[in-house]
Amino acid sequence: MRETDLNTSVMGRRGFLQASALLSLGGLMFGFSKAVARPSAIKSEFVVINGWVLPARHFRQTQA
Amino acid sequence: MIKDYQSQKELRDHYDVCIIGGGPAGITLALRLAGNGRRVLLVEGGGHEYSPTSQNLYNVSSSGLEVYAHETRLRFLGGTSNHWAGRCRPFEPSDFAVGPPVPVPGWPIAFSEIERNLPGAMDIVDLPPHSGFKAINATLDGTDFEADRFLLSPPTRFAQKYARELNETEGLDVFIHCNCVDLEFDSKTGRIATIVVSDYELHRERVTAKQFILATGAIENARHLLNSESLAAGGVVSKDGFVGRCFMEHLNVEMGNFILKDGEGTDARQEYFTTDAFVREHKSGKGNVTATLVAEVKSYGRMASIKSFFENLVCEVGAERKVEFIAKFDCPGDGVLGTLIEQFPNPDSRISLLDDRDALGMRKVKIHWELTPADRETVKSIGLEVAKCFADTGLGFVKLEECVYDVDLPLKLNPHAHHMGTTRMATSPEFGVVDENCKVFGVENLYVAGSSVFATGGACNPTMPLLQLALRLADHLNHQMGPGVGRYS
Numbered sequence: 001m002r003e004t005d006l007n008t009s010v011m012g013r014r015g016f017l018q019a020s021a022l023l024s025l026g027g028l029m030f031g032f033s034k035a036v037a038r039p040s041a042i043k044s045e046f047v048v049i050n051g052w053v054l055p056a057r058h059f060r061q062t063q064a
Numbered sequence: 065m066i067k068d069y070q071s072q073k074e075l076r077d078h079y080d081v082c083i084i085g086g087g088p089a090g091i092t093l094a095l096r097l098a099g100n101g102r103r104v105l106l107v108e109g110g111g112h113e114y115s116p117t118s119q120n121l122y123n124v125s126s127s128g129l130e131v132y133a134h135e136t137r138l139r140f141l142g143g144t145s146n147h148w149a150g151r152c153r154p155f156e157p158s159d160f161a162v163g164p165p166v167p168v169p170g171w172p173i174a175f176s177e178i179e180r181n182l183p184g185a186m187d188i189v190d191l192p193p194h195s196g197f198k199a200i201n202a203t204l205d206g207t208d209f210e211a212d213r214f215l216l217s218p219p220t221r222f223a224q225k226y227a228r229e230l231n232e233t234e235g236l237d238v239f240i241h242c243n244c245v246d247l248e249f250d251s252k253t254g255r256i257a258t259i260v261v262s263d264y265e266l267h268r269e270r271v272t273a274k275q276f277i278l279a280t281g282a283i284e285n286a287r288h289l290l291n292s293e294s295l296a297a298g299g300v301v302s303k304d305g306f307v308g309r310c311f312m313e314h315l316n317v318e319m320g321n322f323i324l325k326d327g328e329g330t331d332a333r334q335e336y337f338t339t340d341a342f343v344r345e346h347k348s349g350k351g352n353v354t355a356t357l358v359a360e361v362k363s364y365g366r367m368a369s370i371k372s373f374f375e376n377l378v379c380e381v382g383a384e385r386k387v388e389f390i391a392k393f394d395c396p397g398d399g400v401l402g403t404l405i406e407q408f409p410n411p412d413s414r415i416s417l418l419d420d421r422d423a424l425g426m427r428k429v430k431i432h433w434e435l436t437p438a439d440r441e442t443v444k445s446i447g448l449e450v451a452k453c454f455a456d457t458g459l460g461f462v463k464l465e466e467c468v469y470d471v472d473l474p475l476k477l478n479p480h481a482h483h484m485g486t487t488r489m490a491t492s493p494e495f496g497v498v499d500e501n502c503k504v505f506g507v508e509n510l511y512v513a514g515s516s517v518f519a520t521g522g523a524c525n526p527t528m529p530l531l532q533l534a535l536r537l538a539d540h541l542n543h544q545m546g547p548g549v550g551r552y553s
Contacts, residue, residue: 044456046448050391051320051463053451059383 066141066231068111069242070263075271076237079105080545082259082273084244084288085280086110087143088527089513089534091222092188093277095229096538098236101548105271106236107261109243110140112223117264121243121422124283124429128413129477131313131431133283136481141240142223144281144481145527150219152191153212153352153524154182154532158340164408164520165347166438168310171519172491173500178532181539185531189217190225201334204453208342212335212352214525245424247276247288247510251298255509262424275509275541279534282311282483282516286415287429289487289497289504300506306497308415310485311433312521315351315405318476319447319468321397322355323370324460332357336453337523338446346449348442349406350523353450357399369395373461397463401450404480405443406523410436415486440471482526487516502537513537 045056067074081097083090086108094106110118118139126133138146155178163170183193199211223230230238239261245268246260258270278285286308295301334355343350376389413434417427448469451462467473490496493505498517504510513534515526542548 044452046452046455048448048464048469049387050393051466051469052390052393053448053455053462053464054377054390055455058377059386 065236066227066238066240069107069239069261070265072239073267073269074237075105075239075261075269076103077272079103079237079271079273080548081105081275081277081541082107082271083277083279083513084259085143085278085284085514086141086223086238086240087279087281087514088145088188088222089530090143090277090279091226091230092531092534093279093513093538094236094238095226095233096535097541098233100538100542102235102542102545104236105273106230106238107242107244107271108141108238108240110138111240112141114138114140114146117423118241121424121426122283123422124431125418126431126433128432128434129479131433131479131483132481133429133431133483136479137281137283137483140223141238142221145220145222148217148219148221148527150189150217151214151525152186152189152217152528153197153214154179155522155524155529156340158343159350159520159522159524162340162343164349166408166410166436168409168411168488168495169490169519172489172496177500177536178529181532181535182528184535185528186215188531189220189528191215191217199335201331201336204336204450204459205457206453207339208449209336209353209453210339212337212354214335217527243424244280244288245291245426247292247295249292249294249298249300249507251294254507256507264423266424273509274545275511277511277513277537278487279513281514282486283415283429283431285512285514285516286486287417287426290415290417291426295507298506300504305493306411306488306490306495308486309411309413310409310488311413311415311431311483312407312409312485312518313433314480314482314521314523315403315407315435315439315443315475316478316480317403317405317443317447317468318465318478319353319401319403319443320451320462320464321400322454322460322462323373323395324357324398325374325458326460336450342445342449346441346445348445349408349439351403351405351442351446352523353446354402354404355399356402358396367395369393370398377461398460401447401462403443403446404523404525405446406521407439408436408442409485409488409520410434410439435475437471440475443475444469444471482515482521484515484518484521484526487512489517489519501540502533511537511541 080102082105098104124133157175160171160175197213203211250257262268487497515530
């Protein structure tokens with residue numbers, strides 16, 4: 001996969017945290033809790049970053 | 065016959081039914097009751113067309129959220145149907161079976177009470193009476209959202225469509241420029257004895273009838289009740305009562321925008337609706353979410369920045385760098401999300417009266433409209449879950465406005481011009497203003513028509529349901545008054 005547009009300036013930790021909102025699904029990128037079960041639905045886990053509601057799996061590879 | 069009260073002071077001495085307000089509910093009731101042989105008077109404060117003189121009587125002051133009460137209503141024959149968009153979605157059984165999760169009850173009548181008048185209401189607004197309500201897109205996978213189902217009325221302009229019937233129906237007198245300015249309650253009989261009408265030069269006279277129906281919209285219906293000193297003196301309307309309370313709107317929230325994985329080839333507009341399972345699980349209100357592609361996407365195809373978003377999301381670069389990228393990704397997206405979301409009844413959202421009076425001497429209106437924490441949770445739940453469904457189904461990704469999921473921030477929203485609940489239906493005056501037959505508690509011969517009687521508003525457009533209730537009220541009055549064909553002279 002081509003890597004594009006990720007050479008943005010490094011954000012401070014405060015800005016990083018402000019930009020990343022966590023909604024109902026546990027830790028942001030340092031460990032995710034289980035999603036609240038939704039009957040008969042896919043049990044995906046999500047994070048919200050800068051308003052974007054995104055599957056948590058895309059942010060797992062750098063867990064400590 | 066339609067007459068102009070400004071120049072034709074030709075009211076009869078007595079009517080079977082006097083209907084105040086010439087909008088969809090009033091016109092429907094007038095034609096049904098006169099068609100069944102009643103001597104009916106329909107009084108409309110405006111004329112045949114828009115005029116500032118009439119419209120300015122709709123000026124209100126407001127606190128809390130902005131209702132745009134002056135702009136969203138129209139004060140002339142045909143009422144607000146004169147700029148109605150025509151969207152029709154019916155109530156569902158669950159709207160009547162499940163009460164709201166707030167300290168006021170839901171509908172006191174069964175769904176069947178309104179369902180039986182659906183074909184009649186559809187016919188009135190020029191929809192094929194037995195056609196199903198249709199989806200314009202596929203459903204979202206999962207159990208939370210289904211494709212919304214609705215029909216579009218042409219839309220029906222009531223004054224134009226029913227002009228001939230209003231002019232020619234035997235037994236029906238329609239007076240324009242005829243403003244009701246007072247309801248005179250006789251506490252000895254428990255009845256409205258007369259109403260007072262006025263032209264624009266303040267010529268006033270009394271009208272007598274056996275039955276009176278308020279059909280002037282949710283704000284004005286409450287205003288008429290609150291404005292009547294005799295109703296207050298008789299104990300029908302009290303400061304702590306429900307008249308004017310529980311004003312509800314449907315919430316048109318600026319939910320956010322979205323990007324599509326496939327981009328081109330997607331329908332320009334998709335509409336989704338919360339399932340009953342969703343509402344149960346989240347203890348939320350119902351809601352429509354409409355996803356609309358922005359014109360630029362349809363014209364010029366996908367933007368490179370959106371393609372890069374998808375590429376960056378799945379590439380192997382490390383989570384922290386992805387987060388940095390996403391945190392700075394500021395793109396208008398492929399489209400926007402709009403909503404039509406249910407608001408729960410809240411006694412603190414209310415119509416009250418000021419001491420100031422309008423040009424006809426009626427006290428002016430103050431509207432206080434607010435959202436409760438439960439309403440904010442409804443918006444948040446619908447926003448988050450529809451965003452998850454977008455991702456789960458592979459449709460794309462949603463960027464929510466921060467105020468959607470941070471309930472401490474002011475919500476960006478607009479009203480839908482769906483005013484409801486200010487004379488709500490209940491089993492007792494402890495929780496409402498009208499009974500199951502739309503009769504005002506404490507008055508033997510005063511009824512209310514329109515969406516002001518809605519106990520809850522669901523997430524359906526109110527015009528067709530209020531017509532269903534108007535037809536039901538016409539049936540009730542025709543039954544109560546007995547045979548009437550040819551009684552007038």
